[in-house]
Amino acid sequence: MKRLVVLGAGESGVGTAILGKKKGFDVFVSDKGTITDYYKEVLRNFEIEWEEQQHTVSRIINADVVMKSPGIPDKVALVQQLLEKGIHVVSEIEFAFGFTAAQIVGITGSNGKTTTTMLTHYILQQGGLDVNMAGNIGDSFAKQVTEKDAPFYVLELSSFQLDGIKEFAPHIAILTNITPDHLDRYDYKFENYIASKFRIAMNQKEDDYFIYDADDKVIVEYLEKYPIRSKLLPFSLTKRVENGAYLEKNNITITIDNNKIIMPTENLALKGNHNVKNAMAAATVSQLLKIRKTTIRECLENFHGVEHRLENVLKINNVQYINDSKATNVNATFYALDAMKSATVWIVGGVDKGNDYTELFSLVNEKVKAIICLGVDNSKIINAFGNCVDDIVETQSMKEAVKMAYKIAERNENVLLSPACASFDLFKNYEERGRQFKEAVREL
The missing domain is CATH 3.90.190.20 (Mur ligase, C-terminal domain)
Structure with a gap:
């Protein structure tokens, strides 16, 4: 029996523990802080062993695979010890990916990920797809794979989650933008953070898609230096693009293989240029997944955004x-x-x-x-x-x-x-x- 150790008993940690248990792993959960009563109850119900306010090293370094929560930096001595022993240390996204055959839309970026994720999920759902939403939102990806796996997922992904992937590959990846953030976790080097965001595309193949902001100098320069395999679909407020989305005379035009959709920006429920970009990204995904144009338009006119965001x-x-x-x-x-x-x-x-x-x-x-x-x-x-x-x-x-x-x-x-x-x-x-x-x- 393979041993799975989970570091951190938050939403992603407990979700991973449940999935591991269901898939026949010997599971142990260890949290350096205190575990909430709710999650303790969940772990007890699934008969999963756990400890809190400490990491017992002897019970951790005998693992076959370790899932660490996104909040734990790689620099921590325990993580370094695991890596030196050659033990796989992965994120929840990577672990759960191994147990689903779903098509995945992965969304990352410094800003706009939550809005783009929720908007994309909303359009795909209204378009009749059986689609789950996870990542940084709601129930964890691992928990959903365990309890109600779906043929499609829209995942909001932070750089920390991407740092822990090995095989994970979304069919459609979106990179909304890159600005300096979380530099404390990347040795205060912006280039480390940029590389981390681009991990979303590292396992993509030629028939996958990469949707990105073509007005973002950081993204464009990185793509020139380090080309990726997937098909590029840029979106832009300032220049026309042949395949992808652009803005002209207050109209959004999205083109995929000569298939066009045009929509006036004044009809968008979400205001502001950044939301025009979020709408372009979500609509591009929806068009790739063959959602009807009228559905896409209606959804963009009805979606009113995210709590705590303007x-x-x-x-x-x-x-x-x-x-x-x-x-x-x-x-x-x-x-x-x-x-x-x-x-x-x-x-x-x-x-x-x-x-x-x-x-x-x-x-x-x-x-x-x-x-x-x-x-x-x-x-x-x-x-x-x-x-x-x-x-x-x-x-x-x-x-x-x-x-x-x-x-x-x-x-x-x-x-x-x-x-x-x-x-x-x-x-x-x-x-x-x-x-x-x-x-x-x-x-x-």
Whole structure:
């Protein structure tokens, strides 16, 4: 009997443990932190052995395969020890991939992955395909392969998940964009992070597809240097492309093998140029998978987006409060500020992942009237934007930040939570941060 050890008992870890158990592995789950009561109960029900608040090395290095959760860096001594012993260390995505025959749409990128994943899944589902959605969203891929495997999956994939693949190959891969993010995990080298994102295409073959942003210099230059095997389908807001998607006179045109679909951007439910790109990527997949054009058009007109991503919360005294808690990096915040049409009070801060704020200067000068810092250490934000705005205020809780914003914002202005940082200093995750923001706004 092969031994599977799972490091980390979150959604992906427990999903992998269940799949391993069902496939006849001897399974052991080890978590350095505490395991939630819910997951303990699940592990007990499946009679899977587990430990918490420690890693017992002797019970781990006798594994045939180790699945480590995306949150554990490769540099950790235990992982290094496993690799030195020649033990396969994989991500949940890689492990589950071995047990499904499904066609996979894999979506990665620094920003836009969640929206593109949800939109793609929505169109394929409305088009009548039996399709599951997993990865960074909802139930884990492994759990779905175990319980309700489907012929199609749309997977949102982070660079950490891609770092742990060996055989994984999506039939259709989407790379939305690449901007510096998570550099703390990549020795602060942007090129390491770029290579990590491109792992999504490393096992693709000639009859697979790679959909990418042709306006993204980083992607285009990498493709020139390191060509990939799959068929390229670019999308662009600035240039015409023969196969793929482009924007011309406010119309999106998508062409695949002389088969065209044209759609006016004013009909898109999601506003902003970044969402035009997300729509192009999702529609290109849908056309590849032979969804009817009318279905694609209707879905793009009806899909209203993702919680915590430029989500309008409430208007109070003619001030619009906007929750963009999902903006955990500078580029995501760039899109948010770019979408603001009037003066904005900007709530920013959290755990900095090696951010370079210079690309925000012109937008902040143009649109931001005051900055409210929400983090344990705000010095970098204060130093970066001290010359751009007159008002910079430090706060230590969401309630305090929202009350402060309420005092500063005037009629027809916006209050935007778009932190450009991870949330772990004051919140469990970006969802909790966003929910607290919405609660604080409703209590005003």
